[in-house]
Amino acid sequence: MRRRRMLERSQRARETRDRMGGGDxxxxxxxxxxxxxxxxxxxxxxxxxxxxxxxxxxxxxxxxMERLIRPIIFGANALELLALVFAGLIAWRVWKKMQS
Known part of the structure; x- marks a missing residue:
């Protein structure tokens, strides 16, 4: 009997999450x-x-493009810094998506 209640509860939670757009x-x-x-x-x-x-x-x-590969700060060039910024933005977006 407990298993059935748990399954019903998880099914309702899944349906609610799908309705709220969390399944995207x-x-x-x-x-x-x-x-x-x-x-x-x-x-x-x-x-x-x-x-x-x-x-x-x-x-x-x-x-x-030579300007992009010249060291800017602490030996890092502009391409490396741009890659870090883009990776950070993507990770932040994924994290925000997982929070909702």
């Missing part, structure tokens, strides 16, 4: 989006690296 959180979808984003970043990096052959990245129009 999909970690697998977020992982797929992150993988797709990483694939795009790698593709862009490969394109930039091999587009001109023997030229370096600083010779052509991509030379402005």
């Amino acid at each position: 959180f999909n970690p697998a979808g977020m992982i797929r989006i992150a993988g797709f984003g990483a694939a795009i970043v790698v593709a862009v990096a490969v394109y930039i690296g091999f587009h001109r052959g023997d030229e370096t990245i600083y010779d052509g129009r991509w030379g402005v």
